[in-house]
Amino acid sequence: DARQMDGYEALESIGSGSFGLIRKVRRKADGKILARKEIDYRKMSTKEKEQLVAEVNILKDLKHPNIVEFLERVIDRENSFIYILMEYCEGGDLAAVIRRHKEKSYVVQLTASVPIPEEFVWSIMTQLVLALHECHCGMIVNEDNQPAPRHILHRDLKPDNVFLDAKKNVKLGDFGLSRSLTNPQKAFAQTYVGELITDSLYDAKSDIWSLGCVVYEMCALEPPFLAETQNELSAKIKLGRIQMLPAQYSQELNMVVRAMLQVNPRRRPTTGELLSNSRIRYTSVQLK
Ligand SMILES: CNC(=O)c1c(C)[nH]c(/C=C2\C(=O)Nc3ccc(Cl)cc32)c1C
Numbered sequence: 001d002a003r004q005m006d007g008y009e010a011l012e013s014i015g016s017g018s019f020g021l022i023r024k025v026r027r028k029a030d031g032k033i034l035a036r037k038e039i040d041y042r043k044m045s046t047k048e049k050e051q052l053v054a055e056v057n058i059l060k061d062l063k064h065p066n067i068v069e070f071l072e073r074v075i076d077r078e079n080s081f082i083y084i085l086m087e088y089c090e091g092g093d094l095a096a097v098i099r100r101h102k103e104k105s106y107v108v109q110l111t112a113s114v115p116i117p118e119e120f121v122w123s124i125m126t127q128l129v130l131a132l133h134e135c136h137c138g139m140i141v142n143e144d145n146q147p148a149p150r151h152i153l154h155r156d157l158k159p160d161n162v163f164l165d166a167k168k169n170v171k172l173g174d175f176g177l178s179r180s181l182t183n184p185q186k187a188f189a190q191t192y193v194g195e196l197i198t199d200s201l202y203d204a205k206s207d208i209w210s211l212g213c214v215v216y217e218m219c220a221l222e223p224p225f226l227a228e229t230q231n232e233l234s235a236k237i238k239l240g241r242i243q244m245l246p247a248q249y250s251q252e253l254n255m256v257v258r259a260m261l262q263v264n265p266r267r268r269p270t271t272g273e274l275l276s277n278s279r280i281r282y283t284s285v286q287l288k
Contacts, residue, residue: 042080066131068173091164102221126283127170133271153203157210205265212260219245
């Protein structure tokens, strides 16, 4: 109940995630700074409440250095609020980093963009591949104490959902729209093993496509597909034609981005295949 939140001092609001506001809080016991998602569930439909419960259940047992750490969930029934306590990411979100590089306006108001260094792009991409690998292929011990694959799909990977901590480590956040196949539907999926499992593979490949869009945008400081209307946008996406990255980026980076943005999901690499890319493997070793 609300008294459980007495242990935290509310500080400023730092953003809005799926379902609600995100506030910086200080834990009184030890002064630790955390992020608290504050959700007023009074206005939520039953479906949204189910999605929220699913999100918390997914986050609760996803422990990975590149996924925002979930600490606690507190329900305040008096005020119909749910509080989700998570780790604080001092560096904010990647969308803000891209915006800052895009509009480097100087004293004379000359706006010239400053590119994001290629090393930084590889570092962000590698950490997001590691986070997605944990979601798609991580192993979990299920209810009958057997190791089982997670098959968690993020389904909302975009620069606004990628956060940086004080040491520039990347944290994948906001599993608000994610879906896990390790639940009753999974049994249903097993019965149509051919179709639905490839469906989940398809969904995993759509996370890969989203990752391609994030990496492309870090380099070009523009998303790969831009259009005025939804129809025009989906037409461009189906065509799959993308501009080369700006000249200072390597051929190798161009190749990896193009592979992730393939129109045919089967032609896109899995997280496992991406981790065997020499530059990504080398970068992941540097991160340890
Ligand atoms: C302007 N806001 C920020 O710079 C900012 C900062 C310093 N932190 C955040 C966001 C989060 C943060 O610090 N921890 C989080 C855990 C989960 C989710 Cl979905 C978001 C966050 C943001 C948006």
